[in-house]
Every structure is written in C-alpha cells, then in structure tokens.
Amino acid sequence: MTVTAKPDSAALDQRTATQAEDLLAQACCAEPGRREQLLNEVVVLYLPLARRLAMRYSGRGEEFDDLEQVARDGLVEASRRYQPGHGGFVAFAVPTIQGKLKRHFRDHGWLVRPPRQLQEVLIGVRRQWAQSAQELGSEPDDGALAAAVGVDAQVVKEARQAAAGYRGGSLDTPAVAGAESRVETGEDGIDTRVLIGKAIARLDEPERRLLKLRYVDELSQDAIATEIRTSQMQVSRLLARTHGRLREIIGEVG
Structure with missing residues (x-):
C-alpha cells in the first residue's frame, strides 16, 4: 500500500500564489469579459484568506456572515x-481586506456603549436565540429567552433596544474588559437607553x-x-x- 504525503500549507500557499500571479498577469492584457473571468x-x-481575516474580527458584536461578506468584497x-x-x-x-473590515466596524459599531450588564445579556440572548430557534423551529419570545438566560423579560427587551446603539471599539487591539470608555446610567447622569430611544424616535420610518x-x-x-428587495452592499450603505x-x-x- 502506497501512502501519498499531503503537501504542507506552505506548499499549498505557494501553489495558490503561483496560480494567482499567472491569472493576474493574463488579466492585464485580456479583453474585458475574459479579464473579469x-x-x-x-x-x-x-x-x-478572506474567511481567515474575517475570523480575526469575529466576536466583536457583528455577525460572522456579514464580516465574511465584507472580507470577500475587499478581496x-x-x-x-x-x-x-x-x-x-x-x-x-x-491590508485592503483589513481596511474594509475596519471601515465596516467604524460604520456599524456602538454609537453609545450601554451598561456592561446589557452587553453581557445581549451576548447571551443572541446565543440562546440561535439555539432555541433551531430546537423549536420558530423564534423564541422574550419570556423564553429571559428564562433561558436567567434574567427578567424586561432586561432582555432593554438589551435588544441597546443593540441598536452598537458601534465597534478599537480594532487594532483586543478588547479588554472595563478598559473602554462608556456612557452609562449613573455616569455623567446619562441613561443610555433613554438617549438611544429618543434618537431612534427621530429617525424616519424606513430607518x-x-x-x-x-x-x-x-x-x-x-x-x-x-426582505427589502435590494443588494447586501446597499444594505451596508443604508x-x-x-x-x-x-x-x-x-x-x-445628549
């Protein structure tokens, strides 16, 4: 029995690079249709590569599917x-892909950072929502989510509302608990939820x-x-x- 050794990742990367360089060289002098192909x-x-770069930015409050799409657009x-x-x-x-990802976070991150409790509840709610939706075959209500996460239904509702104020922090360094600047209830007398609620109320209905x-x-x-019959890129812009x-x-x- 003959066992064929699998090529290592470096060899695969080099093979991919060689193929890509050849395709790019051909594209330079090709007709428009052929160039696109x-x-x-x-x-x-x-x-x-785009997927790996998107994974580096996961866990920061954005859906991975969205991050991967942004990375592909950058590619x-x-x-x-x-x-x-x-x-x-x-x-x-x-760097082109990373630039796209960073711009995405700048455009879609926390506008006003809610209290840490709500951030933690929101993370738990998102995880539980996905699990419950798969098990039940339908979307769980706030009561079911609250019971699963271990908080009151009102807290789940507030966490959902706070999610509308999401805007990313530093993308060049890992997030450190407690290190970021926050606007919270009790800090400078500002209630984040009220502030965001007032702002959202002044938006147009489509927004x-x-x-x-x-x-x-x-x-x-x-x-x-x-849902709104447009492209993903247009949704990102909106x-x-x-x-x-x-x-x-x-x-x-404020």
Missing part, C-alpha cells in the same frame, strides 16, 4: 486594483425598520437585502448612513 478565478483561490476590490510587478498579491490584498430588522430581528445583511444619522441626533439630544 480571470479575476473571479483569483478571488475564488483566495476565499479561504474582489483588491483583485481589481492590483498591478502585477508591484509586489505579491497577498501583500496587497491583506427605524432597518434597525429593527438588523438588531431586534437580528437578520444578517443578506437576509435584510432579501446601515452606515442610518448610524451616521443616529450619531448626529445623539449629539443633539
């Missing part, structure tokens, strides 16, 4: 902008619906796109614009 092949080769952008002969493709693609789909119904950007409006309003009412 060649660049798409490069993107497919490096989808695992597509890198393939279109890359110029052969100016360094390796990966060296160009990685409020968008926030509900994203943070209360907890739909991914792809799912929202299907969310960024809505968060911008919220920041402006919070500045006025």
